Amino acid sequence: MSKNVRRRGRKLARKKRGNWFTRMRTWQKVLVCFVGVFVCLLATAATYVAAKWSKVDTQEIKAEDLIINKEVQENIDLGEGYTNVALFGVDSRDGNLGEGNRTDCIIVASLNNETKEIKMASIYRDTLLDLSEGTYQKCNAAYSYGGPTMAVNMLNMNLDLDIQDYVTVDFGAIADAIDLLGGLEMDVTDEEAYYISEYLQETADSAGKEAHFLDYGGHMVLDGAQATTYARIRSTAGGDFTRTERQRLVIEKIVEKATQTDLGTLNKIIDEVFPQISTSFTLPEILNYAKAYKDYKLVGNTGFPMDLTTDTLSELGSVVIPQDLASNVSKLHEFLFGTTGYTPSSTVNTLSANIAYTVSTAGSSGTSSTETNASEAGQTYSEEGNSYGGSQDYTEQEIPETTEPVIPETPPVDDGSQGTGGTGDTGGAGNAGSGGEIPGSGTDTGGSVEGQ
Structure with a gap:
């Protein structure tokens, strides 16, 4: 064949x-x-x-660049039971969310991985802290000098935290998200309505939106530009203290509205807002949180420091001074993690002494110091996530320019554990002069809305 x-x-x-x-x-x-x-x-x-994720500005914070105090690393409950995230709000006009921007909003968000409860603590932007390199200035300068990595390290060192991730937005992103959600229901006083209209045009121009002015207060729905301006007011009694309350309230309203919205709206928010976000989170991490976002709930918020004074210091301007940083850190840990009688690390105790030394040697410009505590500053904790209570009569002042940062020449405490970089016991900052590489300036360049 x-x-x-x-x-x-x-x-x-x-x-x-x-x-x-x-x-x-x-x-x-x-x-x-x-x-x-x-x-x-x-x-x-x-x-x-x-x-969609490619639209996000992702910036990894390398483990070797993180500063986490030694005692915090050894605290297993804090490391595994909670996820702590730094939230930064900057006023960026050119889309840059990195170095060069001072943070108008600094919030530590702590997520209880078991109960899915979230607590927020606003760090007052004018708080005198170690920027993480031995330089004692207003804490909002850390982001400007070293971007999110330096800002995260500043929070970790001074507050005994283990933050490894951050999210940064500009206020245009907040305005866009609010508009896509259909606005936020808010109770606005007549005084707040006045200041909203006073500064609304600049906010609207920055966010590329139309300004709708308010004639009076009341229960109303604020659009994106209005709500963003509301969150930035610092001209009322309480100054920056009450402003941080408004910021946290706006965040709570956004979260509440987002959990009730449909997937189509969320998709629009992703398309418009993601390009205005910078974060260290990876796509799998975001997807993991997104799957369970409706399970999370905000249960409380506060401001830090709880016990504080305010003063105007030579070359630093008006600052918020923790009345003993160590005791304030203990109260913060009790609020965030339910840890009673928390003993701050040796690093925090060093910084606490150095802050007191810096204040004593900087010299007051004549403005009297005011002492207050949590309830007087309007920082009262609420199980429903609402902040209420009184406010302190504190108004920010313009800060004179200076060429050199104020650094204590002979720190009162030096236990040999100070340093930067790595993840060991590196948090101390009594090393005078180590911050000399950072351009010193007391000038507050973060807020562009004058008088707010």
Whole structure:
């Protein structure tokens, strides 16, 4: 038999038997088709999500660049039971969310991984702290000098925290998100309505929105520009203290509205707001939180420091001074983690002494110091996530420019554990002069809305 005849015979035999798919039973064919469609949909969804995530400015904070106080690293409950995130709000007009921007808003958000409860603590932007390199200035300067890494290290060192991730937004992103959510229901006083209208145009111009001015207060729905301006007012009694309350309230309202919105709206928010965000979170981490976002709930907020004084110091301007940093850190840990009788690390005790030394040697410019505590500063904790209570009569003042930062020449405490970099016991900052590489300036360049 010829080769051609044999080949034709094999082809006919194969046609009768059919290929692997035709030889399957009906239910097997259906299953294969279903799996194929599912794989295609999964690939399409992954491509879709990745395309959206590519719009986000992702900045990894390397482990070797983090400063976490030694005692905090050894605290297993704090490290595993909670996820702590730094939230920064900057006023960026050019889309840059990195170095060069002072933070108008600094919030530590602590997520209880078991109960899904979230607590927030606003760090007053004018609080005198170690910027993480031995320089004692207003804490909002850390982001300007070293971006999110330096700002996170500043929080970790001074507050005994283990923050490893951050999220930074500009106020245009907040305004866009609020508008897409349909606005926020707020109770606005007549005084707040006046200041909203006073500074609304600049906020609207910055966010690329139309300004809708208010004639009076009341219970109303604020649009994005109005709500953002509301969160930035610092001209009322309480100054920056009450402003941080407004910031936390706006965040609470956004979260509340977001949990009730539909997927289409959330998709629009992702498209418009993601390009205005910088974060260290990876896409898998974001997706993991996104799956359970409706399970999380805000249960309380406060301001830090709880016990404080205010003064105007030479070359530093008006500052918020912790009345003993160590005791304030103990109260913060009790609020965030329910840890009663928390003993601050040796690093925090060093910084506490150095802050007191810096204040005593900086010299007051003549403005009298005012002492207050949590209730007087309007920092009262609420289980429902609402802040209420009185406010302190404190108004920020313009800060004179200076060429050199104020650093104590002979720190009162030096236990040899100070340093920067790494993840060991590196938090101390009594090393006078180590901050000399950071351009010293007391000038507050963060807020662009004058008088707020």
